[in-house]
Amino acid sequence: MKPQRTLPPAASPIGFIDIAHGIAALRHGEKTRERFKSELQQYFGVKHVFLVSSGKAALFCILKALQKLHPDRNEVLVPAFNCYSVPSAVLAAGLKIRLCDIDPNTLDFGPRELSKALIDTKRLLCVIPTHLFGLHADVKGLRSLIKDDAIVIVEDAAQAMGSHEVGRMMGLSGDVGFFSLGRGKAFSTYEGGIIVTDNESIGKCIAEVARALSEYSLFQVIKLIVNVIAVTVLGHPMLFWIPKGLPFLRLGETLFEHSFLIKALSPFQAGLAWNWKKKLERLRTGRNENALWWANFFHDGSVDGIFPFIDPRYTIPDALRFPVRIEKDEKRETIFRESEKMGMGIRPTYPLSLDELPELGNFHPPPCPHARLSARTVVTLPVHAYVSGHDRKKIGKILSKSCVE
Numbered sequence: 222m223k224p225q226r227t228l229p230p231a232a233s234p235i236g237f238i239d240i241a242h243g244i245a246a247l248r249h250g251e252k253t254r255e256r257f258k259s260e261l262q263q264y265f266g267v268k269h270v271f272l273v274s275s276g277k278a279a280l281f282c283i284l285k286a287l288q289k290l291h292p293d294r295n296e297v298l299v300p301a302f303n304c305y306s307v308p309s310a311v312l313a314a315g316l317k318i319r320l321c322d323i324d325p326n327t328l329d330f331g332p333r334e335l336s337k338a339l340i341d342t343k344r345l346l347c348v349i350p351t352h353l354f355g356l357h358a359d360v361k362g363l364r365s366l367i368k369d370d371a372i373v374i375v376e377d378a379a380q381a382m383g384s385h386e387v388g389r390m391m392g393l394s395g396d397v398g399f400f401s402l403g404r405g406k407a408f409s410t411y412e413g414g415i416i417v418t419d420n421e422s423i424g425k426c427i428a429e430v431a432r433a434l435s436e437y438s439l440f441q442v443i444k445l446i447v448n449v450i451a452v453t454v455l456g457h458p459m460l461f462w463i464p465k466g467l468p469f470l471r472l473g474e475t476l477f478e479h480s481f482l483i484k485a486l487s488p489f490q491a492g493l494a495w496n497w498k499k500k501l502e503r504l505r506t507g508r509n510e511n512a513l514w515w516a517n518f519f520h521d522g523s524v525d526g527i528f529p530f531i532d533p534r535y536t537i538p539d540a541l542r543f544p545v546r547i548e549k550d551e552k553r554e555t556i557f558r559e560s561e562k563m564g565m566g567i568r569p570t571y572p573l574s575l576d577e578l579p580e581l582g583n584f585h586p587p588p589c590p591h592a593r594l595s596a597r598t599v600v601t602l603p604v605h606a607y608v609s610g611h612d613r614k615k616i617g618k619i620l621s622k623s624c625v626e
């Protein structure tokens with residue numbers, strides 16, 4: 222722990238003005254929440270929007286609703302290199318996980334593995350394509366492979382709120398989609414989740430589930446306010462070395478959560494989001510500038526052994542964290558070490574692929590070698606609002622230096 226400028230790997234800052242709006246919303250809560258909801262409906266152009274306490278809670282509610290629609294099905298197909306929140310929500314909903322290995326070049330479902338996974342679909346309830354770090358999962362391609370009409374596509378756009386793919390917004394190509402408003406996501410209310418769908422029968426079932434959700438208790442709202450203030454102050458690069466040095470906070474670790482809050486989004490959180498559209502746009506533009514800078518940095522080909530996923534010639538970078546692959550263990554370790562020393566926020570992603578995750582217990586998935594390789598070798602560079610030109614240069618130096626050694 223060193224008192225020095227320290228970058229988190231991802232950040233979506235919340236300001237004191239936002240907090241003031243959040244607290245003000247406690248007085249006329251329902252109105253604030255309804256406004257946030259109707260703004261989202263308009264922005265995404267969808268009929269149904271539901272606001273809940275996290276991305277996990279959003280997925281949980283979706284799965285519960287789908288179970289009502291198809292009680293004879295209980296399996297959920299997910300890519301094996303994934304955020305642990307996904308299996309955590311699947312298990313909480315009482316469903317079974319089926320893993321599919323990924324394509325190591327896109328981090329999306331591997332095409333051959335996917336075709337194989339879609340042969341026997343009698344028990345398959347839904348498939349969850351996931352957009353990781355701004356890389357686009359091919360939802361349309363997935364749709365064309367699914368022959369069984371009862372199977373639902375749940376688009377995990379937790380990391381992709383406001384991102385586009387050839388003019389189409391992420392999260393709207395599946396039968397139902399969800400976004401996360403957690404810390405370090407595209408736009409944050411500390412915690413929160415959004416469900417979007419145009420499908421009438423799914424929308425109706427989710428509405429039933431959502432109606433039964435309880436509200437945050439007064440104690441939980443107060444805890445939320447205290448946490449938001451703490452993150453606003455200590456999440457700043459000037460002070461981030463303090464929480465980062467406290468081992469019990471376990472920052473930077475990816476943990477599997479066995480249980481989590483499943484609530485309606487509180488009016489306080491809806492209040493925090495008072496100018497979300499402008500803010501999301503501003504945060505996205507800033508991240509895109511940084512991501513484009515990284516894309517060009519690697520495009521020169523001057524950095525040996527580090528391979529970017531995002532090529533500006535083919536994609537518009539819309540990344541939450543800029544993903545690269547570093548295959549040599551020694552090189553990766555050197556870079557992490559240097560980054561930690563200088564507080565630069567270069568981080569591994571999900572340390573284990575889902576087929577290796579002990580928390581998933583005694584299920585016996587097929588081994589997923591591409592997912593395992595990606596869990597070891599995918600590294601992200603920070604692109605968030607706090608990353609300055611000076612930071613980029615310092616990070617660039619760490620990356621280039623690791624090549625000479």
Ligand SMILES: *Cc1c(COP(=O)(O)O)cnc(C)c1O
Nearest residue numbers: 275276277304306379380401403
């Ligand atoms: C963050 C995330 C989630 C879960 O969102 P929370 O709000 O943290 O519960 C789900 N899927 C992916 C891909 C995520 O990155």
